[in-house]
Amino acid sequence: MKLNSLMRTFPILLAIFSLLSAEVAGIQEIKPPVTEKRTDQPMQSKQEFRIAGVVIDAETGAPINGAHILVAESGDGAISDRDGRFTISLKRSDLQMGQSESATESPESAVDKAKTSIGQCKPTIVPIKTAADQPETSFVPTTAAVGQPVAAVNQLEITLVVTHIGYQTRRLVVDNVNDIEQLTVSLVPAQVISEELIVTAGSQGRPFSALYSEERTRPVEDHLSAASGVHLVTRTNFARDPVVRGMRDHRLDVTLDGMRVTPACVDGMDPVTAYIETDNLQSIELNRGGMDELQMNGVPGGSVDFVMRRPELSTGWSGRSEIGFHTVSGQQVYQGSAGYGGEKWAVRSSGTYRNSGNLHAGGGLAITGSELEKGNLTTSVLFQPNESHQLTLRYIGDFAGRIGYPSLLMDTRRADAHIGGLRHLWRVNSGVLRKVETNLYLNRVAHWMDDYTRDVASREVMQNMYMPMYGETLTAGFSSEARLLSGSHLLSVELEAYRLEAFGDMKMIHIDPDVSEMYLLNLGDLTDRRVSLSAGYRYFGFENWIIGWNGRIEQGFYRLRDERAVATFRAEYPGLVEVEPEQTGYRLGLELERNFSERFAAGLKLNEGTRLPGHMELYGYYVYQPLDGFFYHGNPGLGTERSSQAELYLSMEGGESAWDGSLSVWVNRLNDFITGERVDALFKRYENLGRALLTGFEADLRVQLSPGWRAEGSASWVVGEHIELEEPLPMIPPLQGQMSLQRRGERFGVQGRLRWAAAQNRIAAQNSLEAATDRYLLWDLFVRFAPADGVRLQAGVENLLNRFYTDHLNVNSMPGPGRNVHLSLSYSF
Amino acid sequence: MFRSKQHFISAALAVFYLFTAISCSNDNDQNDGLAVVPDLFKLGELTGNGLTVEAYSEGPLTVGYHRIWFEVHRDGEQIERPEFSFAPMMHMEAHSHRSPFQSSGQERDPVHGLLETWAIFTMPSGSMGSWHLELTVSDPERGHEALEGDIQVGVDDSNRVITFLAENEERYVLTWIEPTEPVTGLNDLMVALHHRESMMNFPPVTEADIGFEPWMPSMDHGSSNNVDPTHQGNGFYEGAVNFNMTGDWELRFEIGLDGVDLGRHTFELEF
Incomplete structure (x- = not known):
């Protein structure tokens, strides 16, 4: 009840700035989102790689413009464009540091940290409240970039937090990360958007x-x-x-x-x-x-x-x-x-x-x-x-x-x-x-x-x-x-x-x-x-x-x-x-x-x-x-x-x-x-x-x-x-x-x-x-x-x-x- | 603008005289075998010399235009083509006068099978005088006039007739005939115009130009798509009137005849 009360209290646009403002961080609450693991990625040792994909509506398949995709471990992120497409460039060193720092954190605090980090550089829209967890059904297998030599096994994993107003927040855990070119993330519409009209x-x-x-x-x-x-x-x-x-x-x-x-x-x-x-x-x-x-x-x-x-x-x-x-x-x-x-x-x-x-x-x-x-x-x-x-x-x-x-x-x-x-x-x-x-x-x-x-x-x-x-x-x-x-x-x-x-x-x-x-x-x-x-x-x-x-x-x-x-x-x-x-x-x-x-x-x-x-x-x-x-x-x-x-x-x-x-x-x-x-x-x-x-x-x-x-x-x-x-x-x-x-x-x-x-x-x-x-x-x-x-x-x-x-x-x-x-x-x- | 408001004492009970004031006969036995037309109003009957004349209208008479039907029987048998004439006459103390009417009724109307004619009653009956339907019936078989007399009828007041003196010093009778039961929307409009040449002679005016406009004085507007009345024969003019709501209406006529302005005349209507 308390959680609901809190979530109903804050307007959506307040949440937008929650990633930007230190005073908001830690107070905004998001229900535990769906977490998945991907383990089928080829491994690579290069220091820089990127994740690209598209965010779509799970019901309609329509691209979602303006969805926020955050890498929880590093604070990196992107916003999907009008076609729902996004690209995130990552440094392996940042991920390793982030994982080390967050090794003992709960998933929620990791997200909050990510919001705090990324909020300092760009605006974000975050629904104040989402409906109950729903099983992930539409995660589309990703495709690794081809032509890259696999030099070593990398045990890193990253967590992508995908949010958009009006949709349930998604968390996707991808291990053995490498370049990903065609990641498709589908978001399920939220039952309740916010207190705001x-x-x-x-x-x-x-x-x-x-x-x-x-x-x-x-x-x-x-x-x-x-x-x-x-x-x-x-x-x-x-x-x-x-x-x-x-x-x-x-x-x-x-x-x-x-x-x-x-x-x-x-x-x-x-x-x-x-x-x-x-x-x-x-x-x-x-x-x-x-x-x-x-x-x-x-x-x-x-x-x-x-x-x-x-x-x-x-x-x-x-x-x-x-x-x-x-x-x-x-x-x-x-x-x-x-x-x-x-x-x-x-x-x-x-x-x-x-x-x-x-x-x-x-x-x-x-x-x-x-x-x-x-x-x-x-x-x-x-x-x-x-x-x-x-x-x-x-x-x-x-x-x-x-x-x-x-x-x-x-x-x-x-x-x-x-x-x-x-x-x-x-x-x-x-x-x-x-x-x-x-x-x-x-x-x-x-x-x-x-x-x-x-x-x-x-x-x-x-x-x-x-x-x-x-x-x-x-x-x-x-x-x-x-x-x-x-x-x-x-x-x-x-x-x-x-x-x-x-x-x-x-x-x-x-x-x-x-x-x-x-x-x-x-x-x-x-x-x-x-x-x-x-x-x-x-x-x-x-x-x-x-x-x-x-x-x-x-x-x-x-x-x-x-x-x-x-x-x-x-x-x-x-x-x-x-x-x-x-x-x-x-x-x-x-x-x-x-x-x-x-x-x-x-x-x-x-x-x-x-x-x-x-x-x-x-x-x-x-x-x-x-x-x-x-x-x-x-x-x-x-x-x-x-x-x-x-x-x-x-x-x-x-x-x-x-x-x-x-x-x-x-x-x-x-x-x-x-x-x-x-x-x-x-x-x-x-x-x-x-x-x-x-x-x-x-x-x-x-x-x-x-x-x-x-x-x-x-x-x-x-x-x-x-x-x-x-x-x-x-x-x-x-x-x-x-x-x-x-x-x-x-x-x-x-x-x-x-x-x-x-x-x-x-x-x-x-x-x-x-x-x-x-x-x-x-x-x-x-x-x-x-x-x-x-x-x-x-x-x-x-x-x-x-x-x-x-x-x-x-x-x-x-x-x-x-x-x-x-x-x-x-x-x- | 001439606006006529006739304020006479109502003669509503006069209609019941029809059943008692038969002038020429008291032989009630002869009426027993005569059929009464069920959907018409019986004005009265005249009996004598073995002949019976019955007069009918659509309802109690009022000032205005009325269709009048007659039936003639000899010894209880219908005469198919009787010879008779009819004229309305107002008997007043000082004088008498007629009104516009159609005398002969040789044709039988297809609905009732009766001899049809019409009359325009220009004033109500009452203390100033009384209306009589003067009848003369000839008997072709006997070769002489067989029956002559009248039927006194009661006529209630209404505002459907305007008798006016025009600029040419002539008197005219303008009668509003249709609509009798106006409804919202387009209605048939019919008026009659007669020239009062004398107290006994009212020939139809057939060449008049009649402009028409309905008007709601309380709303200060009229309506659209009305049709000016044009002459259809025997002094009768037909057009159309559009009532776009119920309430008080004025039917405004502007009449010209051979370049002479016969004035503007208004009937008031409420439904």
Whole structure:
């Protein structure tokens, strides 16, 4: 229990520096890793030799970038490159000395020594905690270098410690060492990664760093915003909507642990982020542009998958509680969890309660009507009868009481979400088939909103009218992905099917009781059924090249079950042939990557495909869009939207350098762009309207300044233009980014962060109500203090100078939060 | 813009007069063998000289357009092609007047097998006056007029007829006919326009240009894809109206005739 407690206490990035800092050494604990001996190596007497090989995922066979390979006896090491390859040069004298010194040490202390030694010269990523030992099954026989004379028998043996975030640590003992050219080390994914919520993005694969990433009382979006290329649409002090490379809504797949959850509010008050808490999550995985080599989205924006936290096996009883407070809104957050992990099954339950007053902007301006209250309950049960099969049952219940939306016409009165799923993982660590992961899920979201507490007589839109609205969605789905590995060929095949039922309606009640009540259907009890088959392939056989392709075909079936809605769309579109169309979409992609060295790589991704219209674009009716002040009508006659994307990226990762970074430049051209076409002064219809062109870049840079200090910076930029309308696309973020400097120690950590954004003057002035926004620069400061085992105090000040600012994606130019002093206290056992 | 709001005392109970106020006969025995059309509303009957005339409508009469059916029996036997005429007449204290109508009913409608005609009631019956269906039946076999009389009917108030004085100093009757039961979505729209040449003569207006727009005053918007009514014959104009939600609607018409602006006229609708 104590071991678990310790391991859960320290974040991953603290462990990264554990090899660098003397104060960390000896405290970081790693479960005894698997130890093997190799005795089939030819012997050699030369003083210098090298070990080269590749680190791969045991389940998928995919190369692992950034794995750390340490020679415990000498402290030498290397970091695998993008192809998983590594090379370590060793001196026999060093090994002999190391063996002599460590002859009486336990394996753990030997590892610690190695970490201490190597930590002084380069950064390392070490998982804080790994699952129970697993027998080694995938150690590939090594091949000795040929042509070297065997002069003498050498009795030396070395221990390789191979680590990577998200994987179980491996220890390989090789005796009679000599040159090794083709050592293959497979790592088994860890069941639990860390206490931190980690954000990863595609091929870069590195976690984005924030000191508060262990705070589970923070909203999910705080963690998501750390990733470059991701922006957030803000409607209130809650539930911000992710935007990736300028794409959102139906152009971006936002999923919860692979499950599709459909918001119920037709006005967009409840994106998926409204129904999850940080405590529900283990990590957030981004696929910018949908061009990841093996994942294939049916949308051009890519995907954001919130990966749920799973119970841990063999941990016994554990628990955690955290309270948090934010002064900028008077928000109180209470969170607690408890779990039990046996040998074959584990369970974990948690709950979070939030209660917030009005948000205050910079300068102290109160944003009235931005209060909120909600609760979240999560339970997960994991059953692993053997090493091959694992079942996970998950449930999230989220219940909002009242949530104010000052930038919209109405407020949420109540919102209920029940999200459940069953996941089966079949690990096959031999043969061609490596893994099959199957998901079954069902979720229901119900959302009530009204404006009974608003001054409807004074507003310009829908004056003198109360508008209670109700929305409900039911989403059920299935997905199954198989990964196959044969030699250097990696193939992923996924079949997915889901069904969405959606309903939405509203009343309009005039404040004059003599005016009769009005009623309309916003979503006329529709069904949207999709089935898709996608495949991705990568070939690693070339020395410096990786090639890959992927493809996807998708079929959509739509039904509108309320006859009133059918009549409505028949009236809106008299020439419409089919109100309930069937549509087919496709997507094809190609990737080429050239590795120039173990650290430097460049690649090109090409992607072409079509997106099926979303249910709101097809059947949404009379949906108010605060961005442009128009009411939108769906259009069942919409065709698919075609996108052609290209991305060029450079990556500088791994190796001995303290510098890591990446740069992606991309362009996305959309034909038959689905957007609103003005009907009159009040209404727009969705149409396939000409072409849009988006282009931009993301850049990340991480520098290990010293063993204790780390600097990071990121920036992203998007430019969007509608070609036919000859004006910028609306809601496109400006050039913006962040920089941070942090130091993480065992008990104390500190991070200073600078968030900045340029002014955005490229606005859709003719076709929206979008307003230009000014540049801003905000200072944040975070500290973390662990006074005792299991106890953690985190504090910080965001917007330190209390600047008044507006992020460009804030709806109706709602100002951003002013100075926010936050505190959180957590205890875990 | 002319906006007519007729505020008269409701004559709801008048419909029951139909069953008691038969003017020319009290011979109830002759009614025993007459079939009542099950899905129609019987307005009343006129009996005399061995002849019986029954009048039907789709329901209780209200101000507006109504289809009216007749059946003529001689000694209990249906006369296949009777000769009769019909006209609505409003009897008031000071004067009487007719309204637009179709007199003859020689063709039998395929659904009910009855002689079909129509009338537009331009005002409700009540204390100001009462409506009568004036009937004349000839008996070809006997070579003379066989039966003449009327059936008094009750007519409730509604807002489906607007009688207006135009800029040309002429009076017109605009009648909203369809939709009778509006639904969300596209509805058939039918109006009738008649010229009140005199108190007794209402010829159809066949050359009018009618612009149309539905409007929700409380929401301050209309709807799209409406179709302006065009003349289909005998003063009847057909178009389409799109109701994109339920609630209060206005049917706004703008009428022109031979370059003369006949004004803007609005019917109010709630469903």
